[in-house]
Amino acid sequence: MIKTFVEEQTAAELAELFRALGDTSRIQMLAALVEGEQNVGALAEQAGISESATSHHLRHLRQMRLVRTRKEGRRVFYMLDDEHIAELFRCGLDHVQHG
């Protein structure tokens, strides 16, 4: 008998997490965020898409707890939610570049 290594619910959440990362614009945004916090304008420029499209992606990335925000007066800065995300990004990059 096979042990169930990952609960069905956990597997579904993990798949959803990876799907959220499965977009070139989001990858470009995360690449910038690995370097440090950024505002929407910088992320839009990095991804080569409009600020409106960038905000849309950021909303989804926040819902998935991949990014979080910091407010400074009226200015909003985005950053990676935790170190796991940077690790996830670097592991993927290592695989793609040297795998």
Place this chain on the structure above:
Amino acid sequence: MIKTFVEEQTAAELAELFRALGDTSRIQMLAALVEGEQNVGALAEQAGISESATSHHLRHLRQMRLVRTRKEGRRVFYMLDDEHIAELFRCGLDHVQHG
């Protein structure tokens, strides 16, 4: 001016890698493979899908260089392609479970 942190081609490959992981059955299969090499039957049982569907997923995972095979006579064993994949899986799991 914003530095381009990741080449467009690399970002696209990375997004494709994450998309390949964005499926619950594949996550179940990878969860089993993190523990060690497995045959198709064991992976099918783990994912709760048919061996035919499992083979289909495995072909795609091999194309993406996420898994590789080892033959022993007529028997075929699947394993993770490299340690990056296990790391990728563990980072994602950490985020989902404790993030």
